[in-house]
Amino acid sequence: MSLIRQLWLLLLATVMVGVLGSALVTVGSARGYLETQLRLKNSDNAQALALTLSQQNGDLALAELAISAQFDTGFYERISLRGPDGQMLFERRGTAESTQVPTWFEGLVPIESLPGVAQVSNGWRSLGTLEVVSASSFALDDLWRGSLRSAGWLILIGLLAGALGSLVLRRIRAPLQATVDQARAIVERRFVTVPEPRVPELSQLSRAMNAMVQRLQAMLGEQGAQLEALRQQAQTDPLTGLSNRGHFLAQLGSMLAREDTPRSGALLLVRVHDLAGRNRDAGHAATDALLQTLALSLRTAAAAGAPLMAGRLNGADFAVQAADADAARVATALQATLRTALKPWVDVRVAIGAVPWRSGASVAALMLAADAALVRAETQDGYGLAVDDPPAASPESAIGESGWRQLLWRSLERGDAQLGSYPVIGRDGRLLHLESPLRLRLHEGGAFEPAARWLPWALRSQFSARTDLLAVRLALEQIAVDEQPRGVNLAADSLGDSGFLVGLRSLVAAHGEAARALWLEVGERAAIEQLPVLRDLGQHLRPLGVQLGLEHAGERLARIERLYEAGLDYVKLDGALVSGVALDGARADFVRGLVWTLHGLEIRVLAEGVADAADARSLWACGLDGITGPWASAQPLR
Numbered sequence: 001m002s003l004i005r006q007l008w009l010l011l012l013a014t015v016m017v018g019v020l021g022s023a024l025v026t027v028g029s030a031r032g033y034l035e036t037q038l039r040l041k042n043s044d045n046a047q048a049l050a051l052t053l054s055q056q057n058g059d060l061a062l063a064e065l066a067i068s069a070q071f072d073t074g075f076y077e078r079i080s081l082r083g084p085d086g087q088m089l090f091e092r093r094g095t096a097e098s099t100q101v102p103t104w105f106e107g108l109v110p111i112e113s114l115p116g117v118a119q120v121s122n123g124w125r126s127l128g129t130l131e132v133v134s135a136s137s138f139a140l141d142d143l144w145r146g147s148l149r150s151a152g153w154l155i156l157i158g159l160l161a162g163a164l165g166s167l168v169l170r171r172i173r174a175p176l177q178a179t180v181d182q183a184r185a186i187v188e189r190r191f192v193t194v195p196e197p198r199v200p201e202l203s204q205l206s207r208a209m210n211a212m213v214q215r216l217q218a219m220l221g222e223q224g225a226q227l228e229a230l231r232q233q234a235q236t237d238p239l240t241g242l243s244n245r246g247h248f249l250a251q252l253g254s255m256l257a258r259e260d261t262p263r264s265g266a267l268l269l270v271r272v273h274d275l276a277g278r279n280r281d282a283g284h285a286a287t288d289a290l291l292q293t294l295a296l297s298l299r300t301a302a303a304a305g306a307p308l309m310a311g312r313l314n315g316a317d318f319a320v321q322a323a324d325a326d327a328a329r330v331a332t333a334l335q336a337t338l339r340t341a342l343k344p345w346v347d348v349r350v351a352i353g354a355v356p357w358r359s360g361a362s363v364a365a366l367m368l369a370a371d372a373a374l375v376r377a378e379t380q381d382g383y384g385l386a387v388d389d390p391p392a393a394s395p396e397s398a399i400g401e402s403g404w405r406q407l408l409w410r411s412l413e414r415g416d417a418q419l420g421s422y423p424v425i426g427r428d429g430r431l432l433h434l435e436s437p438l439r440l441r442l443h444e445g446g447a448f449e450p451a452a453r454w455l456p457w458a459l460r461s462q463f464s465a466r467t468d469l470l471a472v473r474l475a476l477e478q479i480a481v482d483e484q485p486r487g488v489n490l491a492a493d494s495l496g497d498s499g500f501l502v503g504l505r506s507l508v509a510a511h512g513e514a515a516r517a518l519w520l521e522v523g524e525r526a527a528i529e530q531l532p533v534l535r536d537l538g539q540h541l542r543p544l545g546v547q548l549g550l551e552h553a554g555e556r557l558a559r560i561e562r563l564y565e566a567g568l569d570y571v572k573l574d575g576a577l578v579s580g581v582a583l584d585g586a587r588a589d590f591v592r593g594l595v596w597t598l599h600g601l602e603i604r605v606l607a608e609g610v611a612d613a614a615d616a617r618s619l620w621a622c623g624l625d626g627i628t629g630p631w632a633s634a635q636p637l638r
Contacts, residue, residue, distance in 0.1 A: 575609020
């Protein structure tokens with residue numbers, strides 16, 4: 001039983017005991033007072049009547065007349081006269097008067113009318129004994145009415161006392177509930193502070209809890225800063241802040257291999273001509289300023305609405321990757337940007353080689369094609385530019401946005417979809433869950449297409465919520481059949497749709513047991529831009545047994561403010577982060593630190609896109625809880 005409920009019961013019991021006790025004391029006092037008044041009245045009337053009878057000189061007839069007159073003029077139960085020998089000489093008895101008093105009250109609180117006794121005499125001779133008993137019905141009526149009035153006042157006072165007590169309890173309950181919520185939030189890996197209450201005991205408790213939360217926040221902040229330093233050391237070029245060669249190529253490989261990335265894009269190589277000679281003639285400081293300005297231009301440039309991902313491959317060579325963009329337009333826009341940014345260096349020569357890519361292409365082949373374009377650009381003066389010929393267009397590339405919208409709408413209406421199946425295995429070789437990317441059949445009788453083919457158009461047509469709900473429904477139905485845990489990734493655009501969140505909760509709630517084997521994951525961007533929505537989603541789905549995680553994580557994970565409040569159950573590190581970890585000590589240190597921090601928050605850490613056995617061994621050594629990718633798919637499950 002909760003403390004507040006115990007206090008409520010204590011308050012109720014106290015008020016009830018007070019009201020009942022006061023009622024008993026009041027009724028008892030009133031009863032005693034009325035009985036005393038009746039006894040005095042009986043005694044006084046008996047003395048007065050005895051004096052009257054004593055003046056009758058023993059005439060019994062006159063005595064009877066006097067007694068009858070007294071009886072008829074008052075409210076008496078009985079008046080009797082006995083002789084000196086105890087023999088009844090005369091007696092008058094009244095009939096019981098009707099009252100409004102309930103029988104139970106009369107039986108519970110009876111009023112006893114004690115007889116008044118007086119001696120009747122004639123001089124020194126005793127004529128008899130007179131007894132007078134007044135009727136008690138009127139006193140009982142008065143006691144009943146008084147008890148009702150007292151009970152009413154006592155109940156009113158009790159209600160006022162209860163209301164006052166409830167206000168006090170509410171004042172106590174608010175800070176107490178805040179402290180309980182704070183403790184529950186800590187259990188859920190959400191570290192919040194609460195105002196200190198005025199109640200001294202609760203104030204000390206809240207102060208201690210707040211201090212603990214602040215220490216945890218400071219510790220996690222320090223760990224985040226350390227992880228960011230390790231990330232920069234492992235992934236970035238120290239001079240320009242761009243991705244280093246290994247990380248850029250790993251990102252490019254992950255982009256080409258994943259099913260949920262754009263189907264095409266552009267790769268550009270940028271080279272500063274004769275960097276060694278410039279470094280020798282102008283000095284290190286001037287050359288470093290040139291490279292930093294060029295890097296800043298690459299980092300902030302955007303062409304055709306597509307953000308650029310840039311890296312430094314070596315001293316003079318840079319690379320830029322733009323997803324879902326035209327190579328010629330990106331290269332032309334970048335050429336103009338660099339021409340403007342590098343105006344202070346009038347004699348600088350920069351070559352740009354661009355080549356388009358499509359998903360599934362080889363990184364090595366793509367780099368060779370881009371390098372060939374770069375060689376042609378170097379033959380030009382100033383800001384040379386060469387773009388490789390675009391690949392052959394796909395059959396759907398010419399149908400436009402409206403055509404894609406019709407294709408997707410018809411496919412979703414038919415429910416013509418299926419889920420892929422890629423195992424995520426744990427350290428013991430057991431299956432953690434199956435990654436289940438959605439594939440749509442765009443044409444009746446055709447093949448099921450991966451998300452890389454249709455996802456950009458689904459996002460543009462605002463169909464992401466429908467596709468995600470379809471994927472979740474298919475996963476729940478398959479879980480109900482084979483009881484295999486399955487993971488479904490949700491688009492960040494879907495989280496911004498309030499109708500999607502309502503539909504998702506209803507869909508999951510309708511599949512009670514299957515929901516306990518469902519893993520839902522969102523991208524890093526959702527955790528950065530929609531952290532409150534992600535936190536609310538976890539609070540609604542976690543009681544149903546759903547696991548909530550982050551996918552493609554690592555690039556900005558250490559920079560997500562208040563990550564510990566997201567309520568995540570697991571994090572999947574991006575393939576670009578874990579690729580080559582066996583040969584890169586700095587990368588392994590970063591992964592190890594990331595795993596240690598996330599485990600401290602009770603968040604499991606998985607790795608995706610692992611293709612090499614050496615990388616898998618290194619990741620197990622770093623403390624990861626699960627691995628997926630080509631290597632995991634080739635392992636026998638236990």
